[in-house]
Amino acid sequence: MLKDILNNHMVRLDIDVENWEDAIRCAGEILLDQNIIENRYIDAMIQSVKKLGPYIVLLPGVALAHARPEDGTKQMGISFATLNPEIYFGNKDFDPVRLIICLSAIDDTSHLDILSVIAEILAQPQNIDDLLNCTDTEEFVNKMMEMENRI
Amino acid sequence: MLKVLAACGNGMGSSMIIKMKIEKILKEMGKDCNVHHASVGEAKSQAKDFDVVIVSHMFAKDFNVPEHVKVVGLVNLLDENEIREKLGAALG
Numbered sequence: 001m002l003k004d005i006l007n008n009h010m011v012r013l014d015i016d017v018e019n020w021e022d023a024i025r026c027a028g029e030i031l032l033d034q035n036i037i038e039n040r041y042i043d044a045m046i047q048s049v050k051k052l053g054p055y056i057v058l059l060p061g062v063a064l065a066h067a068r069p070e071d072g073t074k075q076m077g078i079s080f081a082t083l084n085p086e087i088y089f090g091n092k093d094f095d096p097v098r099l100i101i102c103l104s105a106i107d108d109t110s111h112l113d114i115l116s117v118i119a120e121i122l123a124q125p126q127n128i129d130d131l132l133n134c135t136d137t138e139e140f141v142n143k144m145m146e147m148e149n150r151i
Numbered sequence: 152m153l154k155v156l157a158a159c160g161n162g163m164g165s166s167m168i169i170k171m172k173i174e175k176i177l178k179e180m181g182k183d184c185n186v187h188h189a190s191v192g193e194a195k196s197q198a199k200d201f202d203v204v205i206v207s208h209m210f211a212k213d214f215n216v217p218e219h220v221k222v223v224g225l226v227n228l229l230d231e232n233e234i235r236e237k238l239g240a241a242l243g
Contacts, residue, residue: 048160048161052160053209055160055165055207055209064164066163066164093226094227111163116171
């Protein structure tokens with residue numbers, strides 16, 4: 001269930017950054033502030049994109065950033081940040097990005113239920129628009145929970 | 152038993168989502184399957200042991216595989232229709 005990991009401390013809205021690295025850094029800082037990752041995990045997420053390319057933009061406007069458990073994970077957690085202005089990651093299919101999600105996974109499997117809920121929510125473009133229109137973090141969290149109930 | 156490998160950059164984010172979707176779709180198609188997941192790097196060396204490798208289209212061209220292995224490149228990793236269509240085509 002989303003409520004096990006999602007609360008308004010895990011969400012930041014309208015982050016104003018200049019490039020994709022800072023977007024990952026800002027969304028990753030949410031996890032850092034909640035003591036879910038070590039600082040080096042953020043660098044690992046950025047390095048992953050540098051090495052493998054902008055494949056982390058999974059859907060139109062949505063990026064999922066993450067690294068490996070050995071890169072400095074302390075707990076399982078997922079953060080959400082909306083970007084205003086939107087940011088180009090270099091993905092010709094799905095740029096520009098307006099929502100970035102950072103995942104900290106402790107192993108191969110314990111994050112899967114949550115990840116599949118999030119995937120189902122984001123598979124509906126209307127849901128993404130609704131989330132981007134939120135004006136405060138509490139509204140964002142509540143909307144996510146409602147969307148989970150509709151799956 | 153169809154052996155399928157789902158791959159993504161790190162082998163634990165999007166490849167896990169694809170893996171779950173593939174299992175669901177192949178079950179609907181009535182196919183018995185065994186779906187593994189891996190990072191792109193691991194997948195390149197493991198591909199020869201599978202019937203189908205499913206990966207972001209950005210990585211698909213990097214795979215150099217024997218003829219019996221089908222590499223399916225996905226644009227939208229979360230789109231069940233795309234997975235169903237391309238998997239169906241690959242399996243003939």
